[in-house]
Amino acid sequence: VTITECSAALRAKKVSSVELTREAIHRIEQYNPKLNAFITVVPEQALARAAVLDEELRRGADRGPLHGVPIAHKDLFCTKDVRTTAGSRILADYVPTEDAAVVKTLDEAGAVMVGKTGMHEFAYGITSENPHYGPIRNPWNLDLVAGGSSGGAAAAVAAALVPMATGTDTGGSIRIPSAFCGTVGLKPTYERISRRGVLPLSLTFDHIGPITRSVRDAAISFHAMAGLQRVDTPGEKVDVRGLRVGVPSNFFFDNLDPEVEGIVRNAIAVAQSLGASIREVRVPDMAALTTAGWLLLLAEAATVLRPFVERRAEFGRDTLALLDQGRLISATDYLDAQRLRKIFCEQFAEIWKDADCIFTPCTPTAAPHLGQNTVQTGAITQDMRPATTRFMRSINLLGIPSLAMPAGFNTAGLPVGLQVLAPHGKEAIVLRIGAAIEDALAIAGRMPEGF
Amino acid sequence: MTDWTKIAAAIDPPIPEADAEKIAPVLDGIERAFRPLLQLIPRGADVWEARREGEDV
Numbered sequence: 104v105t106i107t108e109c110s111a112a113l114r115a116k117k118v119s120s121v122e123l124t125r126e127a128i129h130r131i132e133q134y135n136p137k138l139n140a141f142i143t144v145v146p147e148q149a150l151a152r153a154a155v156l157d158e159e160l161r162r163g164a165d166r167g168p169l170h171g172v173p174i175a176h177k178d179l180f181c182t183k184d185v186r187t188t189a190g191s192r193i194l195a196d197y198v199p200t201e202d203a204a205v206v207k208t209l210d211e212a213g214a215v216m217v218g219k220t221g222m223h224e225f226a227y228g229i230t231s232e233n234p235h236y237g238p239i240r241n242p243w244n245l246d247l248v249a250g251g252s253s254g255g256a257a258a259a260v261a262a263a264l265v266p267m268a269t270g271t272d273t274g275g276s277i278r279i280p281s282a283f284c285g286t287v288g289l290k291p292t293y294e295r296i297s298r299r300g301v302l303p304l305s306l307t308f309d310h311i312g313p314i315t316r317s318v319r320d321a322a323i324s325f326h327a328m329a330g331l332q333r334v335d336t337p338g339e340k341v342d343v344r345g346l347r348v349g350v351p352s353n354f355f356f357d358n359l360d361p362e363v364e365g366i367v368r369n370a371i372a373v374a375q376s377l378g379a380s381i382r383e384v385r386v387p388d389m390a391a392l393t394t395a396g397w398l399l400l401l402a403e404a405a406t407v408l409r410p411f412v413e414r415r416a417e418f419g420r421d422t423l424a425l426l427d428q429g430r431l432i433s434a435t436d437y438l439d440a441q442r443l444r445k446i447f448c449e450q451f452a453e454i455w456k457d458a459d460c461i462f463t464p465c466t467p468t469a470a471p472h473l474g475q476n477t478v479q480t481g482a483i484t485q486d487m488r489p490a491t492t493r494f495m496r497s498i499n500l501l502g503i504p505s506l507a508m509p510a511g512f513n514t515a516g517l518p519v520g521l522q523v524l525a526p527h528g529k530e531a532i533v534l535r536i537g538a539a540i541e542d543a544l545a546i547a548g549r550m551p552e553g554f
Numbered sequence: 555m556t557d558w559t560k561i562a563a564a565i566d567p568p569i570p571e572a573d574a575e576k577i578a579p580v581l582d583g584i585e586r587a588f589r590p591l592l593q594l595i596p597r598g599a600d601v602w603e604a605r606r607e608g609e610d611v
Contacts, residue, residue: 394584394587394588397584398584412567415570424573424577427569427573427574428580428581430565430569431561431562431565431569431581436588440588441601442600445601445602446594
């Protein structure tokens with residue numbers, strides 16, 4: 104069930120917010136033991152809030168499309184009087200005294216928070232194999248990772264426990280789990296959605312965004328989260344004729360699983376059939392930008408986690424290793440990496456003279472197994488973590504909007520993600536072309552078996 | 555190449571030797587990839603800064 108469907112049913116008085124919330128809580132009770140998508144569930148608080156929102160609707164006070172719709176927050180978003188663990192043991196008992204700005208904004212938009220979703224420890228990883236709260240499982244195959252770090256959010260939305268969950272993205276943490284779980288994830292322009300009250304991982308490239316079951320739901324959520332007054336969501340019929348879609352001739356289609364490449368190239372063909380103008384573009388040295396990004400993340404995350412540096416035994420092994428690495432990065436290397444970032448941002452911006460948006464794969468493969476350390480792309484075996492973030496990390500440094508959406512399913516029945524990029528502030532473009540592709544592919548809303 | 559284990563021992567609080575030895579090869583890899591990129595930076599190049607609100611929107 105999408106936000107759009109919930110919203111229509113609420114206004115048609117076919118269902119109440121209390122009933123929707125009760126159903127979400129029921130589904131969480133039923134399926135969370137399988138998925139481990141939630142760390143905390145707040146049924147009483149949610150039902151009380153839903154009752155208030157029902158009463159408002161009865162009085163004709165309508166807060167908009169999220170009014171009365173159950174949602175979840177990643178456990179990195181501070182929630183007043185509800186513990187916020189960041190997926191860590193260190194913050195296992197941390198109960199904020201204030202809501203994050205975006206939690207407040209969504210609350211004012213009428214969303215009903217039913218709980219907090221699990222994640223990779225401190226958002227510092229892409230598998231959500233969490234040593235403290237257990238691994239989050241992929242609804243399409245419980246032996247596979249959900250992706251991360253917003254793994255609980257994507258798993259919860261994919262299994263239709265809630266129609267929307269918030270996420271954060273520092274190097275793919277909204278888009279990777281969306282690709283692996285078959286959800287829609289929007290990483291908006293840097294700082295388009297307030298980071299206030301969201302526990303940081305980095306200092307200069309954390310992004311906040313929604314994970315949903317459709318592109319139109321992502322548009323609704325984005326507008327609410329950004330507090331935008333003017334709602335510019337895709338209409339029922341989307342016209343993309345003449346839109347210039349760039350397809351990179353270098354980097355983004357190298358070392359891909361052939362099935363992933365085929366599915367993404369099919370999405371490009373669909374865009375063309377809808378009247379978009381497809382053109383080849385050449386991207387700057389994204390591998391170099393990724394290297395700079397990795398160095399920046401190590402240093403910035405070490406700064407963020409510095410208050411906990413004496414509590415080594417309480418970290419998971421992978422997070423501790425990354426923290427240690429970051430502590431050894433020199434200030435001169437950090438500053439040079441930020442200088443390189445500026446150079447590559449300027450080079451990348453040149454592409455927008457020839458294209459309105461760019462299509463790439465999200466990840467080189469579909470979701471890997473829990474505990475898997477390498478991935479196979481054709482004849483090449485790659486280290487799973489750098490391979491999975493290869494098309495993602497550099498985009499965080501650019502700060503441009505990026506939409507991850509299902510482009511199809513591979514022969515194993517696993518979702519494969521398309522990434523759509525656009526210039527700064529042009530979320531409307533990725534949402535418009537995304538909605539058109541989604542309509543044409545007609546795969547949105549497909550449910551994993553057993554849910 | 556940088557001697558990561560020496561730095562790890564010298565910082566406060568130090569990183570235990572066994573842990574430092576595990577991460578040193580990773581940092582060697584980053585250093586090998588990063589050092590050649592420094593040649594791309596022109597003299598006087600600025601560091602990146604976030605765009606002002608409304609820019610290019």
